[in-house]
Every structure is written in C-alpha cells, then in structure tokens.
Amino acid sequence: VSPSPVLSIVFQFLCLFPGVTAVTLNPDTAYPRLWVSTCCTQVSVGDIQPNLPNNPERFTRYNIVLGSQALTSGQHYWVVEVGTKTAWGLGVAAASVNRKDEISLCPDDGFWTLVLREERGGSEYEACTNHEESLLHPPRPPRRVGVYLDYGRGVVAFYDAGDMSHLFTFSDATFTEPVFPYFNPWSVRITTLF
Numbered sequence: 001v002s003p004s005p006v007l008s009i010v011f012q013f014l015c016l017f018p019g020v021t022a023v024t025l026n027p028d029t030a031y032p033r034l035w036v037s038t039c040c041t042q043v044s045v046g047d048i049q050p051n052l053p054n055n056p057e058r059f060t061r062y063n064i065v066l067g068s069q070a071l072t073s074g075q076h077y078w079v080v081e082v083g084t085k086t087a088w089g090l091g092v093a094a095a096s097v098n099r100k101d102e103i104s105l106c107p108d109d110g111f112w113t114l115v116l117r118e119e120r121g122g123s124e125y126e127a128c129t130n131h132e133e134s135l136l137h138p139p140r141p142p143r144r145v146g147v148y149l150d151y152g153r154g155v156v157a158f159y160d161a162g163d164m165s166h167l168f169t170f171s172d173a174t175f176t177e178p179v180f181p182y183f184n185p186w187s188v189r190i191t192t193l194f
Helices: none
Strands: 007-010 034-036 042-045 075-081 088-094 111-119 122-128 133-136 144-150 155-160 165-170 179-184 191-193
Touching (some): 088 144, 088 155, 111 165, 111 179, 122 165, 133 165
Parallel strands (some): 007 191
Antiparallel strands (some): 007 042, 034 042, 075 144, 075 191, 088 111, 111 122, 122 133, 144 155, 155 165
16 A cells, blocks of 8 residues: 655746746655656655665655756746745755765755754755854744756756745855755655646
C-alpha cells in the first residue's frame, strides 16, 4: 500500500518571472521512504521501499528528492504549495552534493535552501546560510512559496507566492555545475506548482 501524496506538481505561469520551468521529480534520487508516482509529479512519505538500488544518485540519510531537470543557465521559477504544514524544505542543490553521508543544507555543502522546522514547541523558518543562523519572521505563514533561480547571476530567492512578498535571497552563489530543484517533504504534505 503506497502512502498518501505529499508533494504534487502542476503548472502555473507568473509573468513576474520569465523562464517558468516545468519540474518533474527524479525517483532515482529519492530517499527510500519517498514514493514517487509513475508520472513523477507526486511524492509520498511512507515505509522504506524494499529492493531499491543504492545507486549513486539516491539520498540515503535524508527525506530528499531532486527534480529531474539539470539547470545550467537562465532564469527559472516554481511554486511550492506548503499550506499549513509545519515542516518542509525547498530550494536548489548542486549536482555533486553528498547523497550518502551527513550534510548541512547550506551553500558550503551545495544547497541553497529555505526550511520550516518544528523547534521548541513551535515552528521556525530558516534560510540555511553558511555562517550564521538566518531565522525569518514572515508577517504570516506563506501557504505557497516561490523559488526563483537566476543561474548566471548566482541568485536563489524565495517569495510568499500569495502576494509576492520577499522572504530571502541568496545573492552571491557561484554556480560551476548544474543545479537541481530540491524538495524535502519531511513527513508532511506539500504541493509544488509551476
């Protein structure tokens, strides 16, 4: 029995960002507890799947799945519907990130991410930077989070897609290899829109 959907992908066009990117999930990267649908547009958290190959692309320590498309130039934008969930992570990851050992979700390890995690009896938003804790305090919890990538300028930005208010920007990335959309559904439902 497969678990209920955690992340679903549909298309959405927003004029503010050119280069809207159609993203599908790559099941070969998915942690063994993540079940990717046959159309690669939904992922669920469930029991560990038996007999999955431990291929080099697969994450084996964290509930991570990457998008299928390598992004190597241009501008890209996608929207993740997080609803009222209390834990999730999203952003981009470099092609060469460590998929087998302990990692941080920070640029030093090839991740440019925004997370919501349950901490100290509540939830907190954090941009995972290299040098300091970057807690965010949006005026209201975003139900949809937009992820914008400008590969050439080294920018990864996050927005509340409901009103396009700015949440956080990584502005000094130097991309030297392909990057992929990054999703961590933790153990709760999130939906991705484009």
